[in-house]
Amino acid sequence: MKRRKKSSKVTIVISIFFLLFLVWILLQFLAPLALPYQSVTQLDGVTGFVDNQEQIDNMTMPWDSIYGCGDRLCHQKADRSFFINGNEMPFCTRCTAIWLGLAIGLGFMVFFKIELNEKFIFLIILGLVPIGVDGVVQLFGFWESNNVVRLITGLLVGIICGMAIGVIIDEVNEIRLSRKTKSS
Amino acid sequence: MKDKGETQVKGKIICPKCKNEFILELTEGKKVHDTICPKCKNKFSAEVKCDSKELDWEEYGEPRKTVLSCIKPRSNKPLIATILLVCVFVIGVSTAIFSDFFIKTTPYAISAMDLKGDINIGYPIIVVIFSVFALLAIVACFKRKHFGLAVVCSFIAIFSFGFFFIGSILSIIAFLLIFVSRDEFKDEKKEKIF
Numbered sequence: 001m002k003r004r005k006k007s008s009k010v011t012i013v014i015s016i017f018f019l020l021f022l023v024w025i026l027l028q029f030l031a032p033l034a035l036p037y038q039s040v041t042q043l044d045g046v047t048g049f050v051d052n053q054e055q056i057d058n059m060t061m062p063w064d065s066i067y068g069c070g071d072r073l074c075h076q077k078a079d080r081s082f083f084i085n086g087n088e089m090p091f092c093t094r095c096t097a098i099w100l101g102l103a104i105g106l107g108f109m110v111f112f113k114i115e116l117n118e119k120f121i122f123l124i125i126l127g128l129v130p131i132g133v134d135g136v137v138q139l140f141g142f143w144e145s146n147n148v149v150r151l152i153t154g155l156l157v158g159i160i161c162g163m164a165i166g167v168i169i170d171e172v173n174e175i176r177l178s179r180k181t182k183s184s
Numbered sequence: 185m186k187d188k189g190e191t192q193v194k195g196k197i198i199c200p201k202c203k204n205e206f207i208l209e210l211t212e213g214k215k216v217h218d219t220i221c222p223k224c225k226n227k228f229s230a231e232v233k234c235d236s237k238e239l240d241w242e243e244y245g246e247p248r249k250t251v252l253s254c255i256k257p258r259s260n261k262p263l264i265a266t267i268l269l270v271c272v273f274v275i276g277v278s279t280a281i282f283s284d285f286f287i288k289t290t291p292y293a294i295s296a297m298d299l300k301g302d303i304n305i306g307y308p309i310i311v312v313i314f315s316v317f318a319l320l321a322i323v324a325c326f327k328r329k330h331f332g333l334a335v336v337c338s339f340i341a342i343f344s345f346g347f348f349f350i351g352s353i354l355s356i357i358a359f360l361l362i363f364v365s366r367d368e369f370k371d372e373k374k375e376k377i378f
Contacts, residue, residue, distance in 0.1 A: 175326065
């Protein structure tokens with residue numbers, strides 16, 4: 001791991017990704033704050049279904065879009081979600097943590113460069129094993145996870161995934177540069 | 185100071201005090217040389233003795249085998265694995281974004297397995313995350329480097345479950361292709377930096 005040059009093209013590309021995820025996660029935290037107190041308390045549904053269209057239609061822009069995304073991409077179960085200002089967040093705890101982790105991971109990659117090598121396997125294991133164990137054990141009904149565990153496991157996987165996106169951008173740039181050198 | 189035209193030769197000297205053996209540069213033709221032992225700092229004069237015996241060389245050991253280098257044959261297996269993993273990534277991401285049908289029907293298929301907890305196999309964010317690891321495997325396969333990373337990431341890509349497990353099947357094939365073509369990957373650990 002080494003510090004990254006601030007002016008490089010790759011840094012700019014990673015910064016754009018980071019800013020997109022940062023804005024997205026900020027909007028997720030702002031949405032329940034912007035809506036009237038205790039106006040969104042029950043969004044329970046199923047992943048992939050639009051379950052709360054009526055509630056979303058009553059919201060103003062851009063909060064309706066954010067809750068709409070949450071409705072499509074997440075189950076939004078109230079007992080598995082954080083509440084801000086008495087309102088349920090647009091995504092469940094694990095999803096929110098993943099989005100937040102993605103922003104953190106990409107933010108880290110804006111300043112630091114990680115070389116792709118076998119050591120990255122340890123990071124992948126560190127990121128995926130906790131969420132895998134928590135999810136699978138819960139799936140088989142051996143234990144019921146709680147929001148703190150969901151937050152930690154989601155954050156870990158999000159950070160590692162954000163880092164992986166940064167590494168991929170770096171590697172794609174390296175491949176491009178080596179091809180350019182070969183052709184010239 | 186060395187004079188022009190003087191020839192320098194190297195000679196072995198043994199200190200009379202500490203018996204330390206060291207090499208000294210001598211001027212050819214000069215019979216006596218004043219020197220200091222580097223070990224005990226003893227000052228002494230060394231007289232040059234020339235051994236007039238002629239030395240003969242003989243062959244030692246087994247005859248050497250001729251080793252010629254040739255270009256290692258490269259198959260298309262890593263490239264095929266790369267293409268398959270690109271498909272896994274595209275299928276995974278499109279499953280997460282577009283395919284409501286997949287998400288609706290998978291839980292019914294899984295419920296037949298009598299699982300008690302929540303069914304998150306159609307969980308779009310998780311599908312996308314597993315697909316990102318397929319991208320890492322793509323980079324490793326394309327560069328034919330980091331075999332371990334390619335294997336681990338293609339294994340993780342199996343869990344992307346893209347479009348009715350087609351993504352998983354393609355990931356398994358890619359995983360096997362990477363494993364079979366492991367000799368074609370450069371192992372970073374074996375490389376030395378000079």
